[in-house]
Amino acid sequence: MHIAVAGNIGAGKTTLTKLLSKHYKWEAHYEDVVDNPYLDDFYTQMERWSFNLQIYFLNSRYRQILDIRESGKNVIQDRTIYEDAHIFAPNLHAMGLMTNRDFQNYSSLFELMESLVMPPDLMIYLRSSIPNLVNQIHTRGRDYENSISIDYLSRLNERYEAWIDSYEKGKLLIINVDNLNFVDDPEHLGEVITKIDGEIHGLF
Numbered sequence: 001m002h003i004a005v006a007g008n009i010g011a012g013k014t015t016l017t018k019l020l021s022k023h024y025k026w027e028a029h030y031e032d033v034v035d036n037p038y039l040d041d042f043y044t045q046m047e048r049w050s051f052n053l054q055i056y057f058l059n060s061r062y063r064q065i066l067d068i069r070e071s072g073k074n075v076i077q078d079r080t081i082y083e084d085a086h087i088f089a090p091n092l093h094a095m096g097l098m099t100n101r102d103f104q105n106y107s108s109l110f111e112l113m114e115s116l117v118m119p120p121d122l123m124i125y126l127r128s129s130i131p132n133l134v135n136q137i138h139t140r141g142r143d144y145e146n147s148i149s150i151d152y153l154s155r156l157n158e159r160y161e162a163w164i165d166s167y168e169k170g171k172l173l174i175i176n177v178d179n180l181n182f183v184d185d186p187e188h189l190g191e192v193i194t195k196i197d198g199e200i201h202g203l204f
Contacts (some may be wrong), residue, residue: 001026001074001075001121001122001200002068002069002075002077002118002120002121002122003020003026003074003075003076003077003120003121003122003124003196004076004077004079004080004120004122004123004124005017005020005076005077005078005079005124005126006079006080006082006083006123006124006125006126006160006164007079007125007126007127007128007160007177008126008128008133008153008156008157008160009133009137009148009153009156010128010132010133010134010135010136010137010140010153011126011127011128011133011136011177012126012128012136012177012180012182013031013078013079013126014030014031014078015182015183016124016126016182016192017030017076017077017078019182019183019189020076020192020193020196021076023189023193024074024076025074026073026074026075026076027071027073027074027075027076028075028076028077028078029064029067029068029075029076029077029078030078031057031060031078031079032056032057032060036053036056036057036060037056038052038053038056039053043148046092046097047096047097047098050092050097050098050102051098051099051102051105051106054084054088054089054092054098054106055106055109057084057088058081058084058085058106058109058110058113061079061080061081061084062081062113062117064077064081065081065117065118066117069117069118077120080120080123081110081113081114081117082114082119082163082169083160083163084110085106085107085110085114086159086163087156087159087160087163088156089103089106089107089110090103090159091152091155091156091159094155095155119169119170120169120170121170121171122170122171122172122173122196122199122200123167123169123170123171123172123173124173124175124196125160125164125167125172125173125174125175126175126177127161127164127174127175127176127177127178128157128176128177128178129178130150130153130154130157132177132178133153133157134150134153171199171202173195173196173199175192175195180192
């Protein structure tokens with residue numbers, strides 16, 4: 001079984017992935033942030049490094065999906081291949097930070113990869129307001145995220161909502177995280193697990 005957690009920067013994807021992995025004994029696959037050689041450069045000079053960064057993520061996530069399917073294990077994945085293609089790359093293109101040529105090249109590669117992989121059995125979308133995202137980003141204090149603007153987060157949020165509205169690849173669970181604290185409040189985590197249980201039992 002392949003479960004995926006989607007959501008904007010700071011929505012709590014990694015935190016929830018860790019907690020659910022521990023609860024269900026699922027194998028966790030995380031976004032390649034630590035070893036990503038482009039992130040620092042990208043946030044310093046977005047226009048120069050946007051294409052390189054998106055190709056790196058696309059490659060990384062495609063490999064993840066192949067590994068997940070080959071493993072035969074129950075896996076939970078932090079962020080999906082769809083978010084890069086439907087949210088981050090189009091946003092960079094719309095902001096003039098990725099050229100038409102690079103965006104078309106990227107989109108063509110994504111379409112090819114997408115035709116060869118299966119979507120997750122359950123997509124969990126963490127819906128968040130901008131103030132909550134900003135608070136979470138500041139709390140975790142990653143240096144390369146200090147330069148992220150509210151305008152950038154807002155643009156991403158709009159694209160996330162549009163993507164989720166049209167998502168029809170499989171089961172979808174939307175969780176509003178504005179008033180949830182998975183880490184410090186066991187009841188909040190319990191509420192989420194109850195919702196996921198309801199969806200999972202429908203998968204068998």
